[in-house]
Structure formats: C-alpha cells, structure tokens
Amino acid sequence: MNLAVLGARGHGKVVADAAELLGWDSVIFFDDAWPTLKTNGPWVVDGDTSTLLNRVADFDGLVVAIGNNHIRAEKQNRLSDAGGKLVTIVHPTAVISPYASIGDGVVVFGNAVVNACAVIGSGAIVNTGAVVEHDCTVGEFAHVSPNAALAGGVNLGREAWVGACASVRQLLMVGAGAIVGMGAVVTQDVPPGLTVIGSPAKMLSR
Numbered sequence: 001m002n003l004a005v006l007g008a009r010g011h012g013k014v015v016a017d018a019a020e021l022l023g024w025d026s027v028i029f030f031d032d033a034w035p036t037l038k039t040n041g042p043w044v045v046d047g048d049t050s051t052l053l054n055r056v057a058d059f060d061g062l063v064v065a066i067g068n069n070h071i072r073a074e075k076q077n078r079l080s081d082a083g084g085k086l087v088t089i090v091h092p093t094a095v096i097s098p099y100a101s102i103g104d105g106v107v108v109f110g111n112a113v114v115n116a117c118a119v120i121g122s123g124a125i126v127n128t129g130a131v132v133e134h135d136c137t138v139g140e141f142a143h144v145s146p147n148a149a150l151a152g153g154v155n156l157g158r159e160a161w162v163g164a165c166a167s168v169r170q171l172l173m174v175g176a177g178a179i180v181g182m183g184a185v186v187t188q189d190v191p192p193g194l195t196v197i198g199s200p201a202k203m204l205s206r
C-alpha cells in the first residue's frame with residue numbers, strides 16, 4: 001500500500017508518521033518546491049503537484065498535507081478531479097466515535113477525540129490532542145489546531161481555523177474562513193472571515 005502526500009513540510013511529516021503507524025508501506029511526498037526540495041525529514045520528495053496529477057493512478061491513497069486551508073482545498077479538489085483516491089489518516093491513538101462521520105482527505109492526529117454524532121468535513125484537520133465534542137460540525141478544509149476544544153454542537157465553517165489551545169463554547173457558530181487565535185476563549189458566534197483573539201474572544205483590530 002503506497003501513499004502520496006502533497007505538501008512536504010512539518011504537517012506532512014506528522015501525516016506520514018501516522019500513516020506508517022497505520023500500516024502504509026510506502027509514503028512518497030510531492031511539493032511545489034521540488035526539485036529544490038528533495039527530502040522531508042526521512043521521506044523522499046518525488047515531484048510537484050503536476051507530477052502527482054499525472055501519477056494519481058500509481059497510488060493506493062492520496063492526502064494533501066498543506067496547513068493553509070484554502071490552498072489545501074484547491075489542491076485536494078484538483079487531485080480528486082484527476083481521479084485520485086483520497087484517504088483519511090486517523091492516528092491510532094485518536095478516539096473516534098463510531099457515530100461520528102469523517103470525510104475524505106481528513107487527518108486526525110494523536111490523542112485527538114471526535115465524539116458521537118460529530119461530522120468532520122472533507123479535507124479538514126483535527127490536530128494533535130484536539131477535542132471535537134458531540135454533534136459538532138467541522139466544515140470542509142477547516143482546521144482544529146493542537147489541544148483546541150470545540151464544545152458540543154459547535155458549527156465550524158468551511159476553511160475556518162481554530163488556533164492551538166483555543167476553546168469554543170457549546171452551540172456556537174464560527175463562520176467560514178474565520179480565525180480563532182491560539183488560546184482564545186470564544187463565547188459568542190464569530191462572523192465569517194473575522195479573526196478573534198483573547199478571553200473572552202474579541203475581534204483582532206489591526
């Protein structure tokens with residue numbers, strides 16, 4: 001079983017590490033910095049996005065490991081349109097309720113928890129130690145960073161990003177493309193596209 005990972009940076013290393021623990025025999029990276037970039041830690045970088053688009057049939061699974069939510073969405077959609085088989089990578093120590101739903105291309109890292117009736121949209125990231133409580137919806141290509149917590153029934157919009165160690169009160173909505181800064185405590189809905197920080201979280205004024 002061979003896996004192609006698009007995006008040869010730190011996030012990709014964690015994806016590759018989890019994939020090997022899950023039993024993938026071979027993990028090959030692709031990155032637009034190739035051919036300058038030839039390795040990613042112990043793994044080989046074997047081409048760029050165009051190379052991979054021409055070779056999707058060579059792989060049993062593909063995953064995009066790019067932290068930027070918008071770029072990840074664009075790359076994943078291109079691979080899918082080219083007929084690539086997107087897979088999910090769920091670290092063996094993650095706890096996923098059998099009543100949760102996990103979309104294509106999702107990665108869930110070590111010690112994360114996804115509880116009953118949560119829905120994780122295609123291409124989303126549930127990072128190390130993050131908690132997605134019961135009945136949450138994590139939008140497509142959203143990112144819940146390390147140790148962040150979404151309380152029950154939170155609705156995280158498409159391409160939204162919840163920073164490390166942030167927490168979101170139950171039943172709130174974080175709009176599409178919104179950013180919750182690391183450590184923030186979100187006590188009200190966050191409108192689409194807005195960045196909030198602090199406790200209680202307020203709009204970041206620049």
Ligand SMILES: CC(=O)SCCNC(=O)CCNC(=O)[C@H](O)C(C)(C)COP(=O)(O)OP(=O)(O)OC[C@H]1O[C@@H](n2cnc3c(N)ncnc32)[C@H](O)[C@@H]1OP(=O)(O)O
Pocket residue numbers: 127145146162163164179180181182183184195196197198204
């Ligand atoms: C495995 C991984 O690494 S996954 C990735 C995990 N990474 C994260 O969670 C990071 C999330 N990102 C953040 O929290 C960022 O700081 C953001 C998005 C909130 C803001 O980033 P930028 O727009 O670049 O803002 P910038 O860094 O210029 O900061 C603007 C101001 O807000 C302050 N600020 C930035 N982030 C925060 C925060 N999380 N909490 C409180 N204050 C903050 C800064 O100190 C600065 O204050 P000043 O104007 O008084 O100097």
